[in-house]
Amino acid sequence: MATGSEVPRKVSVQLTIKLFAGFQRGRFAIETRAFPGSPTVGEIVDALAIPRPEVGVMMVNGRNVEFDDRPAEGSVLAIFPVIGGG
Amino acid sequence: MTGDRYSRQARFWGIGAEGQARLAAGRVLVVGCGALGSSVIDLLARAGVGHLVVVDRDFVELSNLQRQLLYDEADAAAGTPKAVAAAAAVGRINAGVEVEAVVADVTPTNVEALVARADVVVDGTDNLETRYLLNDACVKAGIPWVYGGAVGSTGMSMTILPGETACFRCLFATPQPAGTMETCESAGVLASIVVTVAAMQWTEAVKLLVGDREHLNHGITAFDVWTNDHLQAEGVPRRPDCPCCGERRFEYLDARVTSRTASLCGRDAVQVSPGRAVRLDLGALARKLAGTGSVTSNDYLLRSVVDGHEMTVFADGRAIIKGTHDLAVARSLYARYVGT
Numbered sequence: 001m002a003t004g005s006e007v008p009r010k011v012s013v014q015l016t017i018k019l020f021a022g023f024q025r026g027r028f029a030i031e032t033r034a035f036p037g038s039p040t041v042g043e044i045v046d047a048l049a050i051p052r053p054e055v056g057v058m059m060v061n062g063r064n065v066e067f068d069d070r071p072a073e074g075s076v077l078a079i080f081p082v083i084g085g086g
Numbered sequence: 087m088t089g090d091r092y093s094r095q096a097r098f099w100g101i102g103a104e105g106q107a108r109l110a111a112g113r114v115l116v117v118g119c120g121a122l123g124s125s126v127i128d129l130l131a132r133a134g135v136g137h138l139v140v141v142d143r144d145f146v147e148l149s150n151l152q153r154q155l156l157y158d159e160a161d162a163a164a165g166t167p168k169a170v171a172a173a174a175a176v177g178r179i180n181a182g183v184e185v186e187a188v189v190a191d192v193t194p195t196n197v198e199a200l201v202a203r204a205d206v207v208v209d210g211t212d213n214l215e216t217r218y219l220l221n222d223a224c225v226k227a228g229i230p231w232v233y234g235g236a237v238g239s240t241g242m243s244m245t246i247l248p249g250e251t252a253c254f255r256c257l258f259a260t261p262q263p264a265g266t267m268e269t270c271e272s273a274g275v276l277a278s279i280v281v282t283v284a285a286m287q288w289t290e291a292v293k294l295l296v297g298d299r300e301h302l303n304h305g306i307t308a309f310d311v312w313t314n315d316h317l318q319a320e321g322v323p324r325r326p327d328c329p330c331c332g333e334r335r336f337e338y339l340d341a342r343v344t345s346r347t348a349s350l351c352g353r354d355a356v357q358v359s360p361g362r363a364v365r366l367d368l369g370a371l372a373r374k375l376a377g378t379g380s381v382t383s384n385d386y387l388l389r390s391v392v393d394g395h396e397m398t399v400f401a402d403g404r405a406i407i408k409g410t411h412d413l414a415v416a417r418s419l420y421a422r423y424v425g426t
Contacts, residue, residue: 064305083240
């Protein structure tokens with residue numbers, strides 16, 4: 001099999017993660033890091049040890065996204081809990 | 087007539103004289119007169135929105151004054167119900183505004199009648215259950231409402247146009263696991279994020295009242311005033327399987343029985359409700375409780391210390407018992423001293 005024609009698999013994506021409210025505690029407010037493979041937003045949330053039921057709103061580059069979306073290289077992913085105070 | 091009063095606002099291209107007249111004819115229901123609610127009410131009154139209904143179940147305390155802009159030390163000292171204090175403040179700000187104070191819990195029993203009187207509903211609540219209920223009532227009646235929330239230095243807002251945009255349940259499909267959501271007590275809250283979110287809510291309400299749908303915010307706006315973030319997300323999808331706006335099953339509205347006892351979010355206090363419509367004779371209750379210690383009361387509520395707990399009883403039969411999260415303790419005190 002000719003290996004030369006294969007598109008090289010990307011080994012990781014570089015993403016900037018912004019966390020809000022209580023998600024910052026024990027983590028960070030903003031951080032740019034590489035995630036192996038091409039993870040879904042849900043897998044990123046899991047990697048950050050944020051329980052999925054506690055997630056309220058997630059945004060990638062100005063779009064509302066779901067757990068199964070895959071952010072592209074260089075994206076900014078913002079993760080909010082449900083903001084219930086008022 | 088109103089002369090110069092609204093000139094700067096009416097001169098703005100998005101409002102004009104016609105828009106100002108629509109504001110004067112407008113009816114807004116503000117549910118919750120805490121931090122968000124009091125800022126929105128203040129701005130609505132100043133803008134000359136003609137008819138306001140302001141609803142709250144609680145009373146003013148000293149710890150509110152840092153961010154609840156309509157209230158002052160006299161309100162806190164008197165323990166005035168927030169809805170009453172808010173309406174009084176509106177009267178001082180703009181005597182041309184008709185304002186009605188409703189001192190009550192918003193429940194499946196009363197929410198539809200409240201919502202039906204409004205052109206726009208603004209969210210000033212501090213909990214998710216009331217928001218789901220409000221969402222049910224507004225979607226069912228086709229009345230727009232403006233969600234707002236704030237905690238710490240983070241806040242967000244979204245405008246819900248029933249049948250057009252995603253509803254609150256499309257966005258937050260399932261209620262949060264109990265106890266996981268941060269509250270203003272656990273995480274604190276900055277006055278500046280509250281005012282920021284309230285300003286967004288006011289602007290959306292005014293756009294709706296003057297009829298400018300083109301410029302409504304069709305997304306979620308979020309801020310963190312401490313870490314200097316302002317995010318706007320478009321593309322919030324309506325969920326076809328949304329029980330509320332998709333299938334028109336109004337589960338929160340249909341839960342006609344409200345819980346009789348509720349731990350108040352973010353407060354070391356429990357609210358006990360009579361579970362039916364009652365009208366208490368506060369004077370008679372004050373005489374009954376006089377033997378237990380000092381009792382203070384005004385037209386709206388009575389306060390006494392019973393078994394080391396401060397108990398505030400409202401004319402609608404509700405009581406807020408401070409110094410406990412234990413529902414059984416609160417129920418027992420209520421049964422012993424109020425006993426409706």
